[in-house]
Amino acid sequence: MDLIQNSKLILPIRLRRNRRSSAIRKMVQETELNAADLVAPFFVIEGENKSIPIQRMPGIHRFSIDLLLKEIERLHNKGVQSFALFPAVDRDCKSLNAEEAWNPDALMQRTIRVIKESFPEVCLISDVALDPYTSHGHDGLVNDQGQIINDESIECLIKMALAQAEAGVDFVAPSDMMDGRVKAIREALDLEGFDQTGILAYSAKYASALYDPFREALQVELIGDKKTYQMDPANVREALLEARLDEQEGADILMIKPALYYLDVIARLRQETYRPIAAYHVSGEYAMVMAAHHAGYLDSKKVFYEALLSIKRAGADLIFTYAVDAVIDRL
Numbered sequence: 001m002d003l004i005q006n007s008k009l010i011l012p013i014r015l016r017r018n019r020r021s022s023a024i025r026k027m028v029q030e031t032e033l034n035a036a037d038l039v040a041p042f043f044v045i046e047g048e049n050k051s052i053p054i055q056r057m058p059g060i061h062r063f064s065i066d067l068l069l070k071e072i073e074r075l076h077n078k079g080v081q082s083f084a085l086f087p088a089v090d091r092d093c094k095s096l097n098a099e100e101a102w103n104p105d106a107l108m109q110r111t112i113r114v115i116k117e118s119f120p121e122v123c124l125i126s127d128v129a130l131d132p133y134t135s136h137g138h139d140g141l142v143n144d145q146g147q148i149i150n151d152e153s154i155e156c157l158i159k160m161a162l163a164q165a166e167a168g169v170d171f172v173a174p175s176d177m178m179d180g181r182v183k184a185i186r187e188a189l190d191l192e193g194f195d196q197t198g199i200l201a202y203s204a205k206y207a208s209a210l211y212d213p214f215r216e217a218l219q220v221e222l223i224g225d226k227k228t229y230q231m232d233p234a235n236v237r238e239a240l241l242e243a244r245l246d247e248q249e250g251a252d253i254l255m256i257k258p259a260l261y262y263l264d265v266i267a268r269l270r271q272e273t274y275r276p277i278a279a280y281h282v283s284g285e286y287a288m289v290m291a292a293h294h295a296g297y298l299d300s301k302k303v304f305y306e307a308l309l310s311i312k313r314a315g316a317d318l319i320f321t322y323a324v325d326a327v328i329d330r331l
């Protein structure tokens, strides 16, 4: 505006000159999405040669380890470097206290070992929360009054993180939202000689309605809700506080989750931390676009590209997304 007022010349300001051609548009493009920014989540199951579609996440499957390796190789060849693992655990391995979570021979730990043997160069991220392993579907232990008990849950999360670190994962990713777990896990990892294993903390994880398709993928039947530990979608200052605490407790990367409805939170955190920020473009965000695509309402590939670009523009450095395949060929 100053430019116009101070100038004696009465010229139209033509911003469209910078949009004239694809070459010019690329030259002035402010945000770029790269394959290396993306983290592809995978659901792993027992068995061989198994690929089971997830009904509410069209195009996404649960894979047995052998097929998962092929998927990782395929995406790795297209430039994807990072993968997040979630085990869909058989019902008979679930229990009240989630003991299977730290069994060294559990599906998750075996998967980590095999992937790191085959592709030592990829970055592997494992979820730390009890929900795949508890019969009630909560991320922590539940007492007789139905409360999620914080400190006892942390003891389990420590054992779980150590089992994953021992199997060779690059980052453990506590997604449980217990208070103080980042510090406890960091101390335990260091004490056991895993000082190079990183912590990607789900710092501000909201109690969102957008996780339902994920729970189908993991065969989790949640009793009740997670509102006493996951955050209220109404709050942003609290998210900044959670992120600050996780940073002080030793987190290497801070995550906001979900992504698109929380871009303001990502943008605010970008102003407050020098740490890398991750965003999780979650199952419900994926499912909505796929449903609209199949109804003929929009083009999922174009929408996903715009969505991921927006998440990056808001300030995220890396993005967990099920839409890797939808966008990878245009990066």
Ligand code: PBG
Pocket: 127, 129, 131, 139, 175, 176, 210, 211, 212, 213, 214, 215, 226, 281, 282, 283, 284
């Ligand atoms: C488990 C976990 C959840 C997600 C990632 N880790 C579900 C939940 O908290 O209930 C959701 C991811 C998605 O919806 O894609 N703690």
